[in-house]
Amino acid sequence: ALLRQARIADRQAASVSRPPEGSKKERRDRPMGRLFLTSLAPATGTIYCCKHCDSHLAYAQHIISKMFRCKHGKAYLFDKVVNVVAGESEDDRMMTTGLHTVRDIFCVACGAILGWKYVSAFEKDQRYKEGKFILERCKIHSGGGGPPNRIQLWAEHDARISSSEDDDQGAV
Template identity: 50%
Template structure:
């Protein structure tokens, strides 16, 4: 039945632009500055901004803000580089803040 309805997606809370698939959720246990966040293996219809080093809860990382390609709202960030070995699994993945995304096609 799920195949008939299509994939469960998340969209930008402002414009509902599809930005990621539920199947790409790696973890729902991330924390952003303003609340819960999800870690995704992939994102779509987003623009990745310039990289910068940031000290996050788990240490120093090189990250880039992720913007909706339609309305330009900042939705979260992409991990570009992790400096600690235990954090390397995050590299190339996306963190989207829970309050910045909405369920689409559920």
């Protein structure tokens, strides 16, 4: 119990020194440049993709367990994922299996939140989750197999931009 309290105190002290979200320093620290996505080979097996933009995320054979739950329903525990970025802040969350330190993970292509990464577990029998990823089932889909259709994504993006410009021109 004392070790758990010490870990929580250390994390709270560390979070105080971070810049506030949206600050100039935080924005400056983000990498800039061309976005490179990893395309997974369909011949290797079933591929899980982002539901919003079809970016490849993981192979089905990297699922450790399908028995996890999140606030939106089912979730899968993965050993390896691609095309995700972990948020900067760590949160201590009380879950059904105990207290865990996690970081939310986001799709690198569209920015949608997909789940979280386990940073640390306070219970000894839950430490197998450390470094593993939860993808919420409602945020991903299986299949696709081919690379994401970037041309279609840009066409949809351009259509949204032009329709919003039309709305602006009609407003007085």
